[in-house]
Amino acid sequence: MTETTLDAHYPMNLKLGGRNIELQMMSAQDRDAIIAFVRSLPATDLLFLLVDLTQQAAIDEWIEQLEAGYSTAIVGYANRRLLGYASVHREPQAHWTRRVGEIRVNIASDCRGIGLGKALVGHIFELANSMSLRKLVAHMTVDQPGARVSFERFGFVQEALLTNYVEDRQGNPHDLIIMSCDVEQTG
């Protein structure tokens, strides 16, 4: 299945935790909702991104990457509120690692544990497959409760622990974990 075919699958509805959730491909139209969403998250849930998404410039850069095809993201809405997103970022110009994508997932604190992360990750794997990616990597700090366990459930294994790699706004260092998972080629 090609990326264009998958594109045609959205918007798509699913029911999780009693909520009717609409999944959409992220575009520039989601800019304000994404800004409001990331600003509602605890600071520890943003450190793994390595860019500060609470800054509008960082969101604008992300939207440029979406439009250039270097990033693809799925967002989930219920009653016009953005509940979470999952994205895959790639560097096609980086020849030797062009088949590796970085997955990023963030779910609203009050919507965790209802299966939204798992559903979004499943969609990202389909997109990754359509892009002929072979491997997805995920970054997270050790302070993110449940992130490592969730990613193990998604099929990822820990590849590296980088000590004191990330520094928060107060100047405190945090360890970063890198996990990875092979993308099953079905196309």
Ligand SMILES: CC(C)(COP(=O)(O)OP(=O)(O)OC[C@H]1O[C@@H](n2cnc3c(N)ncnc32)[C@H](O)[C@@H]1OP(=O)(O)O)[C@@H](O)C(=O)NCCC(=O)NCCS
């Ligand atoms: C990690 C995260 C994406 C998981 O999303 P989620 O929607 O809460 O996860 P799901 O409800 O789909 O659960 C997925 C699996 O992980 C398990 N899980 C979820 N949270 C857990 C927790 N805190 N402790 C233990 N297990 C947990 C679930 O039981 C489920 O297991 P199953 O598939 O065997 O049923 C979410 O917690 C989050 O956004 N965290 C902050 C951002 C982050 O750390 N991102 C990771 C870096 S990319």
